[in-house]
Amino acid sequence: QVQLVESGGGLVQAGGSLRLSCVDSGRSFTMYTMAWFRQAPGKEREFVAAINRSGGGTYYADSVKGRFTISRDNAKNTAYLQMDSLRPEDTAVYYCAAVARYSSWHPDDMDYWGKGTLVTVSS
Numbered sequence: 216q217v218q219l220v221e222s223g224g225g226l227v228q229a230g231g232s233l234r235l236s237c238v239d240s241g242r243s244f245t246m247y248t249m250a251w252f253r254q255a256p257g258k259e260r261e262f263v264a265a266i267n268r269s270g271g272g273t274y275y276a277d278s279v280k281g282r283f284t285i286s287r288d289n290a291k292n293t294a295y296l297q298m299d300s301l302r303p304e305d306t307a308v309y310y311c312a313a314v315a316r317y318s319s320w321h322p323d324d325m326d327y328w329g330k331g332t333l334v335t336v337s338s
Contacts, residue, residue: 217241217327219311224332227301231336235296237311237329248314249287249294252322253307253334260310262320264296274320279305301336308333 223235237249250265264285265274273285284297294311309332312325 217313219327219329221311221329221332224334226335229303229336229338231301232299235309237294239292244292245289246315248317250312251296252310252312255307260322303336303338306336
C-alpha cells in the first residue's frame with residue numbers, strides 16, 4: 216500500500232525558492248514512478264514533473280522547465296520538488312502522486328495521491 220504525505224509548502228516571495236517533500240510510508244516506493252501535480256484555485260489539476268523508479272529519467276511541464284527539479288531518494292522513500300525562481304502563477308496546492316505503470320501524465324492515470332501542500336508566491 217502506498218501512503219503519500221507532502222510537506223514543505225508555504226509563503227514565499229517571487230523569485231524565491233521552496234523544496235517540497237513527499238514521503239511514502241509504504242514498502243513499495245521503488246515500484247512507482249513519482250510525480251508532482253498542482254491545482255490553482257478555479258483551475259484543473261495539472262502535471263508539473265515526474266521521475267522514474269530509478270531516478271534516471273525526469274519529465275517536466277514546459278511551464279516549469281529550468282526552474283523546478285524533481286528528484287528521489289529511494290533509501291528514504293522520499294521524492295522532492297526543488298522550486299526556484301518562483302512566480303505568482305506558481306501559487307497552487309501541490310500534490311504528490313505515484314503510478315505503477317505509465318500511460319500518460321493525466322491525473323486520472325495516477326494510482327495514488329497525497330493530500331497536498333499549499334504554495335503561495337507573493338508578488
